Amino acid sequence: DSTLELVSLTKRYGSTVAVDAISHNFQAGVYACLLGPSGCGKSSTLRMIAGHEDVSDGSIVLSGRDVSHLPPAKRGTAMMFQNYALFPHLSVRDNVAFSLRMSGVDKPERYKRADEMLDLVEMTSLADRRPDQLSGGQQQRVALARALITRPQVLLLDEPLSALDPFLRIRMRAELKRLQRELGISFIHVTHGQDEALALADEIIVMNDAKIEQAGPARDVFNKP
Numbered sequence: 001d002s003t004l005e006l007v008s009l010t011k012r013y014g015s016t017v018a019v020d021a022i023s024h025n026f027q028a029g030v031y032a033c034l035l036g037p038s039g040c041g042k043s044s045t046l047r048m049i050a051g052h053e054d055v056s057d058g059s060i061v062l063s064g065r066d067v068s069h070l071p072p073a074k075r076g077t078a079m080m081f082q083n084y085a086l087f088p089h090l091s092v093r094d095n096v097a098f099s100l101r102m103s104g105v106d107k108p109e110r111y112k113r114a115d116e117m118l119d120l121v122e123m124t125s126l127a128d129r130r131p132d133q134l135s136g137g138q139q140q141r142v143a144l145a146r147a148l149i150t151r152p153q154v155l156l157l158d159e160p161l162s163a164l165d166p167f168l169r170i171r172m173r174a175e176l177k178r179l180q181r182e183l184g185i186s187f188i189h190v191t192h193g194q195d196e197a198l199a200l201a202d203e204i205i206v207m208n209d210a211k212i213e214q215a216g217p218a219r220d221v222f223n224k225p
């Protein structure tokens with residue numbers, strides 16, 4: 001059971017309170033969307049869960065373990081960034097395998113797992129290309145493979161579809177949903193698009209002004225008057 005609990009989680013930047021004592025339980029294997037206007041604290045929340053931002057107050061508990069102060073690689077989470085952040089001089093395959101370099105996994109196992117991940121995101125045929133020889137959608141698949149190869153319990157996605165054209169965005173929605181179902185892990189996906197959240201989410205958490213305004217199944221959240 002890998003429930004993720006946020007307990008009075010708070011982020012301050014100087015005198016700005018970006019995240020104001022939010023509490024929420026994410027069930028294991030849920031597709032959750034964190035929805036809200038620009039500046040409401042979505043990214044700060046995600047970055048604290050990932051460990052890319054210090055927690056000011058409160059805690060993050062994953063499978064009963066307080067991970068609030070662990071380094072990102074030790075939490076059981078992985079993050080996929082908006083700009084994909086691939087290494088330009090490495091092939092697709094090496095980009096994916098690289099994630100495991102610091103984890104003590106030996107080289108044959110790293111490449112075995114990289115190939116499994118490339119198969120999962122349907123990029124096997126392009127494994128030897130460099131990132132600049134890929135389309136935006138293909139780069140995104142590589143970034144997904146790179147995040148998933150560490151076998152996280154929770155994948156964090158910050159506006160993962162915003163750089164794609166509208167056609168590709170719809171296609172990648174289905175792809176994200178398929179991956180989440182196939183892997184059975186939790187996805188927490190930050191977006192400011194209501195239609196995106198409605199199309200993807202089992203659960204929607206609406207943030208406004210650094211707080212959680214409402215949370216629940218998509219149909220309940222959008223049916224409120």
Ligand code: ADP
Nearest residue numbers: 013016018036037038039040041042043044045
């Ligand atoms: P969202 O992802 O919903 O757009 P953010 O978490 O990025 O919201 O930002 C929440 C608030 O925190 C905003 O007021 C933003 O200006 C502020 N903020 C975010 N990052 C920083 C930072 N590194 N330093 C100072 N203020 C920040």
Ligand code: ADP
Nearest residue numbers: 090091093094097098101107108109110111112
């Ligand atoms: P080292 O730790 O010895 O420096 P790296 O993990 O950096 O090795 O890999 C060096 C290069 O060797 C990589 O860029 C990759 O192209 C290639 N390589 C390593 N292992 C494999 C493998 N199992 N299959 C294909 N290429 C590999």
